[in-house]
Amino acid sequence: MSEINTYKYYVGGKFAESNSGNLIDIECPYEKTVIGRVQAISKEEADVAIAATKSAQKEWAELDLFKRADLLNKWADQLEIDAHDIAEIIMKEVGKTWNDAVKEVTRTAEFIRYTVQEYIHTNDSAMSGENYPGGSKNKIAIIKRIPLGTVLAISPFNYPVNLSVAKLAPALISGNAVVFKPATQGAISAVKIIESFDKVGFPANVLQLITGKGSDIGDYVSEHEGIDMISFTGGATTGRHLSSFSTMKPMVLELGGKDPAIVCEDADIDQAVTEIMSGAYSYSGQRCTAIKRVLVNEAVADELAAKLKVEVEALSVGMPIDNPVIVPLINKGSADYVDGLITDTIKDGATLLVGNKREDNLIYPTLFDHVTTDMRLAWEEPFGPVLPIIRVKSDEEAIKIANQSEYGLQASVFSRNFSRAVAIAGKIEAGSVQINGRTERGPDHFPFLGVKNSGMGVHGISKTIDAMTREKLLIINL
Ligand code: NAP
Numbered sequence: 358m359s360e361i362n363t364y365k366y367y368v369g370g371k372f373a374e375s376n377s378g379n380l381i382d383i384e385c386p387y388e389k390t391v392i393g394r395v396q397a398i399s400k401e402e403a404d405v406a407i408a409a410t411k412s413a414q415k416e417w418a419e420l421d422l423f424k425r426a427d428l429l430n431k432w433a434d435q436l437e438i439d440a441h442d443i444a445e446i447i448m449k450e451v452g453k454t455w456n457d458a459v460k461e462v463t464r465t466a467e468f469i470r471y472t473v474q475e476y477i478h479t480n481d482s483a484m485s486g487e488n489y490p491g492g493s494k495n496k497i498a499i500i501k502r503i504p505l506g507t508v509l510a511i512s513p514f515n516y517p518v519n520l521s522v523a524k525l526a527p528a529l530i531s532g533n534a535v536v537f538k539p540a541t542q543g544a545i546s547a548v549k550i551i552e553s554f555d556k557v558g559f560p561a562n563v564l565q566l567i568t569g570k571g572s573d574i575g576d577y578v579s580e581h582e583g584i585d586m587i588s589f590t591g592g593a594t595t596g597r598h599l600s601s602f603s604t605m606k607p608m609v610l611e612l613g614g615k616d617p618a619i620v621c622e623d624a625d626i627d628q629a630v631t632e633i634m635s636g637a638y639s640y641s642g643q644r645c646t647a648i649k650r651v652l653v654n655e656a657v658a659d660e661l662a663a664k665l666k667v668e669v670e671a672l673s674v675g676m677p678i679d680n681p682v683i684v685p686l687i688n689k690g691s692a693d694y695v696d697g698l699i700t701d702t703i704k705d706g707a708t709l710l711v712g713n714k715r716e717d718n719l720i721y722p723t724l725f726d727h728v729t730t731d732m733r734l735a736w737e738e739p740f741g742p743v744l745p746i747i748r749v750k751s752d753e754e755a756i757k758i759a760n761q762s763e764y765g766l767q768a769s770v771f772s773r774n775f776s777r778a779v780a781i782a783g784k785i786e787a788g789s790v791q792i793n794g795r796t797e798r799g800p801d802h803f804p805f806l807g808v809k810n811s812g813m814g815v816h817g818i819s820k821t822i823d824a825m826t827r828e829k830l831l832i833i834n835l
Contacts, residue, residue: 362393364548366568368406370561372548375402381570383545386452386718387676387685395544397569400577403536406565407583410507410534413562418504418532420560422481426473428559429530433469435553436462443518443549450545451514451687452718453640454680465522465550468801468818472526475802475818480531480826495835502826504532505607506585509578511571511599513591514687515643517543518550520611523801524588525564527821533586535564538578540591542687544568571595579603586825590645593738593764593810600813609814609824611645612807613738614766616796617759618648619781621752622656624771628793630664632769633744636795638672638722641683641742646767646796649738650728651746652755658748662710662726665746669711669724683742685718692718695741699723702734702745712743730758738764752781760786765808767796788812 363380365372379397384390398406417425436443444458453461480502487500510524521539528535539547551566567578579587579599589599590611600608618636620629636648653661673681686692692715699713702725712723720741728735728745735747735758749755759768765787772778775792782790788806791797798805804817814824 361391364393364395364545364568366396366398366402367548367551367555367564367566368402368562369409370555370559372555375399377402381541381544381568383450383542385449386542386687388449389717392449393545395541395548395568397573398567400574403567403574403578403581406567407507407536407578407581409562410536410565411583413560414504414506414532414534417529417534417560417563422477425530425532426477428557429469429473429526431557432554432559433466435556436466436469436550439549439553443546443553446549447517447546448677451517451543452677452684454677454684456680457640458677461516461519464801465519468519468522469526471802472530472818472822476527476530476822479819480822497833497835499831499833501829501831502531502823503829504826506533507583508533508535508825509581509584509587510535510537511575511579511587511589511591512537512539512543512547514540514543515640515645517546520590521547522550523816523821524590527818528588528825529563531822531826533825534562536578536584537564537566538571538575539566539568541568541570576602588821588825596812597810607824609816609821610812611805611816612766612810612812613740613764614645614647614807614811615649615736615738615762615764616646616767616769616787617755617762618651618769618771618796619752619755619759620651620653620657620661621770621772621774621777621781622654623773623777624657625773625793626657626660626664629661629771630668632771632793632795633665634668634672636769636797637744638669638682638742641686641720642744643687643740646798648744648769648796650735651744652749652758653746654755655748655750658726658746662746665724665744666710669722669744672722674719674721683719683722686720686741687718689718691740692720695720695739695743698734698737698739699743702728702732705729705732707732707734707745730761736762752777756781756784760784763810766811767791769794769796
């Protein structure tokens with residue numbers, strides 16, 4: 358039997374073991390073996406990590422921008438060099454397919470390079486020269502954006518590299534220091550990207566990686582007076598909890614969703630089927646922007662349901678190394694939850710078209726027709742491969758059901774009539790509405806946001822930089 362690796366946390370520019378002596382086993386979601394152990398750091402160690410960012414941040418912010426840019430670009434290069442090593446961990450740790458794991462790393466390297474360019478062009482060029490003349494007063498105000506200080510970056514399990522670096526890179530290029538708390542199931546992937554970071558030669562203490570369960574250290578670090586801003590991606594319950602005590606602390610929350618695909622009777626049904634299939638089922642639906650319900654006009658519901666059924670039956674199911682669409686879910690708790698939703702939906706009288714089969718954490722792709730608004734599946738986020746079809750009589754009814762959700766991340770509208778689609782989109786309560794396309798994050802420089810329980814504030818490269826900086830005025834009295 359091969360020895361199990363123990364991964365260290367990262368503080369003061371070095372990898373370290375926690376004095377707590379506590380380690381957390383990380384189990385592969387599909388092989389059910391322990392693939393490594395991460396440190397459960399103590400609150401005192403979190404204190405030390407946060408305190409050390411303070412002077413490091415000031416020096417980092419004063420460092421020539423092109424030196425900061427150069428280091429970040431080198432990190433991007435290093436991630437590409439280490440891509441296979443990192444992808445292997447992503448696959449084993451969060452059960453993402455091999456191809457998607459590799460893509461996640463290369464997309465992340467591109468993200469860093471874009472972020473660097475964006476910052477240089479918007480914050481260090483003529484475009485950044487905002488000023489306010491003082492009118493009848495003999496004054497002029499020159500506006501500069503400055504970093505907030507120490508950013509706490511908390512990321513979820515499902516994109517352990519991309520959604521982490523989507524916080525780290527904008528924070529660093531704009532002169533902040535970072536305390537990075539990854540999802541525990543995702544913490545080895547986090548160590549791997551910080552190993553790449555470490556090879557490049559950033560100054561010590563500008564980025565600290567702290568590992569440990571959110572339930573143990575999450576509240577402590579989030580409330581910590583040394584944290585100047587929180588960038589969080591994860592579930593709505595955790596996000597709401599964090600926002601309940603974030604007094605006077607800027608915070609951006611990217612949370613869950615129940616994204617609807619609204620299909621009008623004049624839609625190109627084949628196109629809608631293609632988009633719904635990749636929107637709903639890729640990575641077994643473990644995407645915040647997965648299509649999680651279909652609201653279809655009853656005039657075309659039979660055709661849409663029949664075509665979706667054929668496609669769902671044909672979905673590949675298996676282990677991540679073979680690159681299927683459907684892979685085992687992240688853990689037993691998630692699989693139990695999705696299983697329970699399926700059982701209740703059958704009990705409640707919906708028509709099961711495909712699925713309702715489970716092997717351990719592997720939930721086979723499941724499709725329901727005739728789901729109604731009194732069923733849990735109409736409202737809850739499964740984070741698994743189960744899709745409800747809800748039949749509606751009109752656009753108004755589709756909009757009403759879409760907006761009754763507690764969530765408002767994204768939505769899709771399928772119609773050949775552009776004016777009609779735009780009119781529906783205008784009435785949907787969501788951060789973004791896709792016309793004739795699946796719900797998805799990206800390209801990464803697009804603004805990305807959710808309303809209601811789907812989030813607060815805006816992400817997307819330039820918007821994240823804005824959220825992690827603030828205006829400072831220099832007022833010259835003439
Ligand atoms: P989660 O359980 O809410 O965890 C997210 C992060 O919060 C993890 O790092 C977790 O650490 C940490 N955490 C837990 N309790 C905490 C506390 N009291 N204080 C501070 N941090 C705490 O979410 P998940 O299961 O990883 O991710 C799935 C959810 O994220 C879904 O709802 C999905 O829709 C959403 N998501 C949203 C977006 C978006 O952009 N809108 C993107 C991806 C995912 P531990 O792992 O140690 O508990």
